[in-house]
Amino acid sequence: MAELVAHTVVPGTLAGTPQPTFALGDGVELRPWTDRDAPGLRAAYADPAIQRWHVREIGSLDEARELIAAWRRGWGQEQRLEWAIADGAGALLGRLALKELVLFDGIAVVAYWTVPAARGRGLAPRAVTAVSHWAFAVGFRRLELEHSTLNPASCRVAEKAGFDAEGTRLGAALHADGHHDMHTHARLADAGRPPLHPARDTPTKACSV
Template identity: 50%
Template sequence: MPPLIPPVIAPGSLSNAPQPVMTAGPDLLLRPWSPADAPMIVDAFRDPATRLWHGRSVDTIAEAEELIQRYIRGWRTESSASWALTTTAGEVLGRVALRGIDLEWGIAEVAYWMRAAARGRGAAPAGVLALSQWAFGVGVHRLLLNHSTRNTASCRVAEKAGFALEGISRSAVPHADGWHDMHAHALISPL
């Protein structure tokens, strides 16, 4: 049964080009992950807050390298797009990503984490804002951002990056300490 509406983003329009490097602020970059970043991922997931909010552990370099390969496959398959958020000097601060990219509908979900030592510097909102601008430039129409209602820091990132709170999804996502209600934020393309 043929669709009446063409895909919002043409298949192949992302993966046919190299994943870009983007400026996210005066001394911040978003760049593709590389295997050399594996120790930074292991460091990030040593933090109990990162493990709580993301529901996973990454305890070894091999696990981090496997995760990086998953990030790379996401770009090739146009199902996700993940960047290392770094200083221009090369320090990895965290991750900013699109997951669940839906080319047909032009929708994706923003995800991020910051290493414990990098929090509170304004890098996360800057990275999310830069990623959002890029996403709208390639044709994404609607960006979703969901986080536990208990994660006040993540809520501040969403607000600073311009995401409107649309509601609460009750008992929506399991975490290590049980089911959490989730704030549902969204940002719509200005185009």
């Protein structure tokens, strides 16, 4: 059956090019994961805050390497795009991901964490901003971001990276202590455009968690 409209992001656009690296300032860069990140990745997932919000732990270096291998495959499969945030010496400071890619609609979901020692330096918002600009340049139209209403630090990342608040999905994600209400944000490539359906469009709400 033929599709009546073309894909927003042409399949093969990503897989046909090397995964880019971005400078975030202060000697910090966003770059593809390597096996050398395995010890830092395992240590990051021992942090209670990362365990709480990402609902995962890494039991061994082999598990960390397997996760890195899966994240690296995501680029060629055009399913999930994963970057490490690292300092000039290569030490792991965080993670930035675009997951749940839908090339037809040009949509992806942003995910991130920073290690405890690197928090409060604006690294997560800088990483989200850099990847958002790149994603819009390669054709993505809408980036989504979601966090628990009990995670105000993540809400600040969304606000600082220019993601408008869209609303709350009640009981939408399972955490260790049960299902959480999830606050949703989005940033559009053509933010500021005239609305397609003015009568139906409602203004986005300010972040209130």
